[in-house]
Amino acid sequence: MFLYAIKQAIEKYNFKLYAVCIMSNHIHDLIEPIQKDNCSSVTSLKCLVD
Incomplete structure (x- = not known):
């Protein structure tokens, strides 16, 4: 479940994941x-797996 959520987030918000x-x-x-202008969208991901 967790890996599926991370994969979906990567596809949606377009970021590189280096470590978890x-x-x-x-x-x-x-x-x-x-995309460097996409920081606010990516940082809001902390609520993704609550």
């Missing part, structure tokens, strides 16, 4: 938007 750290109640990720 899954914690007990949250995640950390290292991402880079493909």
Whole structure:
């Protein structure tokens, strides 16, 4: 389920995912938007898997 959600987000928001750290109640990720003007859309992804 988590990997499916990440794949959908990558396709929708067009970013590179370099790393993910899954914690007990949250995640950390290292991402880079493909389009530099798309930062606000990509950073709103933190609510994607709540």
